[in-house]
Amino acid sequence: MDALTDTLDASIDPVCGMTVDIAEAKRHELFYVYDYREYAFCARGCLAAFLKDPQRYVAAGGRDAP
Numbered sequence: 001m002d003a004l005t006d007t008l009d010a011s012i013d014p015v016c017g018m019t020v021d022i023a024e025a026k027r028h029e030l031f032y033v034y035d036y037r038e039y040a041f042c043a044r045g046c047l048a049a050f051l052k053d054p055q056r057y058v059a060a061g062g063r064d065a066p
Contacts, residue, residue, distance in 0.1 A: 009023065
């Protein structure tokens with residue numbers, strides 16, 4: 001976890017850079033695990049962009065999946 005971008009309950013959307021509440025992202029199905037890392041998204045458009053080309057965004061971080 002990157003201390004500058006993530007907390008225990010928030011993460012940075014790798015597509016747009018917005019701070020995302022992880023619980024909200026999970027509740028709205030805006031959460032995805034890719035290559036053993038967790039990613040939270042602010043909106044369906046950001047999730048769709050990530051799913052279209054995940055390698056473009058994985059360098060932005062994510063959190064280790066449990």
